[in-house]
Amino acid sequence: MTNQRRLADNVSRYGMEHAGVPRKGSALLQGIAICGCCGRRMTLHYSGSHSDYPVYCCRIDRDQRASALCQEVRALPVDSLVERIVLDALAPDQIAIALAAMAQLEGESRQLERQWMLRRERARYEAERARRQYDAVEPENRLVARSLERAWEDKLRAVEAIDQDYARWRSEEPLVIGTADRAELQALGENLPWIWHAASTSAADRKRILRFIVREVVLDQKRMRGQVWMKIVWQTGATSEHRLQRHVRSYRDYVDVDRLRRRIKDLNAAGKMDKEIATILNREGFVAARGCAFKNENVWLLRTRWGIPTVKINGAGANPMRWPDGSFSVQGAAVALGITPQTVFDYLARGLLAGRQLTKGQPWQIDLSGDQIKLRRAHVRHTKRSRKVAS
Ligand SMILES: [Zn+2]
Secondary structure (H helix, E strand, C coil): CCHHHHHHHHHHHECCECCCCCCCCCCCCCCCEEECCCCCECEEEEECCCCCEEEEEEECCCCCCCCCEEEEEEHHHHHHHHHHHHHHHCCHHHHHHHHHHHHHHHHHHHHHHHHHHHHHHHHHHHHHHHHHHHHHCCCCCHHHHHHHHHHHHHHHHHHHHHHHHHHHHHHHCCCCCCHHHHHHHHHHHHHHHHHHHCCCCCHHHHHHHHHHHEEEEEEEEEEECCEEEEEEEECCCCEEEEEEECCCCCHHHCCCHHHHHHHHHHHHHCCCCHHHHHHHHHHCCCCCHHHCCCCHHHHHHHHHHHCCCCCCCCCCCCCCCECCCCCECHHHHHHHHCCCHHHHHHHHHHCCCCEECCCCCCCCEECCCHHHHHHHHHHHHHHHHHHHHHC
16 A cells, blocks of 8 residues: 555544554564663563563563563553654654664665675685685695695685674664655654554554664663663664653552652642642642542542641631631621521522632632621611511
């Protein structure tokens, strides 16, 4: 399928299916994940009761499942962070820069390739010359023949060694992008977020796109408690470091529980209610227990545990008669109107008094003008009198 057709196809299908559902083969960093502890290439395994959780795994012997474990990193959260970073990085102008840098890398790579070719030719030439010398020797001159034979074997071994070195170098060389791929990549850049998320884009396609841009990703979850440290080595040769908050089972495992406590305390002191605090914490990248987003219940629970009192506009003290803005508290209104606080609540509920709360649970602030007080008092007196008359 041509890129244009596939793009149209993807765009039309986009949204019809949910993308990002974990499934086998979707581990984005398969083959390019490097262990940050020991530098080995990490392999992919599946864990969980249904073997459906991909894990990047570093074992001392990469083929032996039974061998000692260096570290393992859960793939899905790492993948989604890499995905976000890459999609951000792939703005069209960034692609142009990346391609230019890649062209330079390719140039260097071609130069090295040529040097390797010369070395391999030279080794072959020398082996061939040794063979001819050996062939040319008279059969009766055994001593000379034997030493020429040994020389020939040495040259053959040298050819073999240099071929192996070359193969190793070749496999470690960064991916070289062909011209066709390059044009495709440029076109992709414009529409990458759509194509990336499209239902018709396979996991293999995503991996392929990723490899255009990222050479390898170094993972280390031992470096910092509660976090996965990550270094992306871009194809351009540039590197960038990132951190991922690991999902925590309880707040005891939380990497910066002190920072979290301080933040909640400060926000609470600033008059924020639990729900607002939760929103702010989520925005600031805090993660609640078990990797969830914060809700007001989480904040409430933490405040209770840490003894941070519910915020009130007057702090922890009793409500004053009047608030600084001139509005009355329930107690103040009760005194001013000569009624019980309970009646004030009743009037508020019936809309006979105008009051407001910053939010549910906050003290009432009741607006009472001098006229209203006179009017209400008269009404109260009237009601009391009529009750007396009636009784
Ligand atoms: Zn390792």
